[in-house]
Amino acid sequence: MIYTITANPSIDYVLSLDKLNLGEVNRTETSYMFAGGKGINVSRILGNLRLDSVAWGFIGGSTGEFIKKTLTKAAIETQFTNIKEDTRTNVKIKAQQETEINCAGPTITHNELEDFMSNFAMLNSGDIVVASGSVPPSLGKEFYPEIIKAVADHHAEFVIDTTGQALLDILPSHPLLVKPNREELSEMFNVKLDQMSDVIHYGKELLKMGAQHVIVSMGGDGAVMITPDHVYQSIPIKITIKNSVGAGDSMVAGFVGEYHAKKNSLDAFKLGVACGSATAASEDLAQASLIKEMLAKAEINEI
Numbered sequence: 001m002i003y004t005i006t007a008n009p010s011i012d013y014v015l016s017l018d019k020l021n022l023g024e025v026n027r028t029e030t031s032y033m034f035a036g037g038k039g040i041n042v043s044r045i046l047g048n049l050r051l052d053s054v055a056w057g058f059i060g061g062s063t064g065e066f067i068k069k070t071l072t073k074a075a076i077e078t079q080f081t082n083i084k085e086d087t088r089t090n091v092k093i094k095a096q097q098e099t100e101i102n103c104a105g106p107t108i109t110h111n112e113l114e115d116f117m118s119n120f121a122m123l124n125s126g127d128i129v130v131a132s133g134s135v136p137p138s139l140g141k142e143f144y145p146e147i148i149k150a151v152a153d154h155h156a157e158f159v160i161d162t163t164g165q166a167l168l169d170i171l172p173s174h175p176l177l178v179k180p181n182r183e184e185l186s187e188m189f190n191v192k193l194d195q196m197s198d199v200i201h202y203g204k205e206l207l208k209m210g211a212q213h214v215i216v217s218m219g220g221d222g223a224v225m226i227t228p229d230h231v232y233q234s235i236p237i238k239i240t241i242k243n244s245v246g247a248g249d250s251m252v253a254g255f256v257g258e259y260h261a262k263k264n265s266l267d268a269f270k271l272g273v274a275c276g277s278a279t280a281a282s283e284d285l286a287q288a289s290l291i292k293e294m295l296a297k298a299e300i301n302e303i
């Protein structure tokens with residue numbers, strides 16, 4: 001089974017307007033609410049691909065109920081931990097540029113955390129746990145290391161989609177995949193990544209530090225995947241971009257979904273590329289039909 005963890009789910013409130021005028025009253029053309037948070041996005045893409053996953057995370061209030069109902073309606077299994085405070089709402093403004101305002105998130109109590117940690121008893125070897133996104137401030141830096149330990153105790157694999165020092169810290173525990181984007185990789189090593197050879201060089205560093213697979217995503221420039229034996233580059237698929245929120249999560253979902261089923265890294269990368277591009281070309285997360293179309297167009301070269 002694939003389990004996704006969203007420590008800090010969100011309603012994504014997407015507002016479209018022609019032009020955002022700071023300091024003035026602005027009026028939207030359209031507004032939509034989506035069930036969001038990075039792990040939940042992974043579960044939603046897997047659901048669109050008719051692949052099973054179970055969504056874990058902390059959920060509270062009417063905002064939390066909205067998320068739970070949305071996932072249940074999409075036939076995605078949830079085992080959320082109920083909390084006293086409300087799940088956050090993140091605001092995504094699509095105007096001349098995309099602007100995101102992400103809230104810090106609710107307070108999680110000690111008992112709520114204990115309740116959440118009891119989930120791990122059901123893990124088996126062969127399971128993959130995907131933990132993505134920010135952690136509410138009350139949980140702190142210890143949350144992801146605790147998860148890694150709980151996953152290792154049950155001989156399962158894990159993917160943690162995080163950045164910066166937090167990502168560097170998890171590498172010695174051999175994550176199945178890390179997927180920084182180019183900017184995140186550049187910040188992590190405090191270097192400029194102008195050439196593809198630079199991206200590959202620093203991607204290889206993450207591999208040396210313990211990751212099993214490294215994918216560096218580069219938005220409209222495609223992605224590279226580095227494994228102990230191969231370096232693959234995806235040729236960017238030409239799309240009309242509609243939305244960049246969730247393209248990275250979709251890529252993680254495609255990789256993990258395929259890898260869990262067949263253990264083939266190259267096919268997993270290819271499905272990841274197709275899912276990422278399909279979401280970038282959709283208003284919300286991608287549907288299976290567009291992912292299939294993108295998969296037919298996805299071209300991967302070994303370099």
Ligand SMILES: Nc1ncnc2c1ncn2[C@@H]1O[C@H](COP(=O)(O)OP(=O)(O)OP(=O)(O)O)[C@@H](O)[C@H]1O
Nearest residue numbers: 181217218219220222223244246247248276277280
């Ligand atoms: N404009 C685009 N054209 C084609 N493919 C794209 C585009 N944007 C994203 N993709 C695909 O999706 C993958 C992931 O996108 P990106 O690099 O933007 O991830 P990210 O920065 O983690 O995204 P986010 O945090 O916004 O979810 C890319 O490697 C690429 O395969």
Ligand SMILES: O=P(O)(O)OC[C@@]1(O)O[C@H](CO)[C@@H](O)[C@@H]1O
Nearest residue numbers: 010036037038090102133134246
């Ligand atoms: O604040 P975090 O947890 O870092 O990111 C949360 C978020 O921006 O990530 C998803 C897109 O990747 C959105 O659904 C959600 O609003």
